[in-house]
Amino acid sequence: WxxxxxxxxxxxxxxxxxxxxxxxxxxxxxxxxxxxxxxxxxxxxxQPSPYQFKEFYQRVAQVGDTILSLHVTAKLSGTYASAVAA
Known part of the structure; x- marks a missing residue:
């Protein structure tokens, strides 16, 4: 998908x-x-590091796409914190 x-x-x-x-x-x-x-x-x-998120977001944003970033709750994973730090 x-x-x-x-x-x-x-x-x-x-x-x-x-x-x-x-x-x-x-x-x-x-x-x-x-x-x-x-x-x-x-x-x-x-979870991906803040640096990995930053690189990912920059690559997606360069083509002009809208970014909708969905994550597991911060209570269960550090993914959200890495995304926010990026």
Whole structure:
């Protein structure tokens, strides 16, 4: 649906051991589940940094698009704080 409606989504950081991936950039859903199966580990995730949000927002704004930024509540994730800091 993202490509169908030209929706841009900022990727979250996924950490398997000492390696970090960006969801949908370095690691798709199939690769994610393969790594879980192969490693037997549940990865850690983290919100995009304020710098990642800033870069993302600037790229989207350059083409003149309106930005509607939807986030999980600040009580459950640091994503909102990173977006505000950007």
């Amino acid at each position: 993202e490509s169908e409606y030209d929706i841009q989504v900022i990727p979250i950081n996924i950490q398997f051991g000492d390696r970090t991936y960006l969801h949908g950039v370095d690691l798709d859903n199939e690769g994610f589940y393969r790594l879980v199966d192969e490693s037997g580990r549940i990865p850690k995730t983290s």
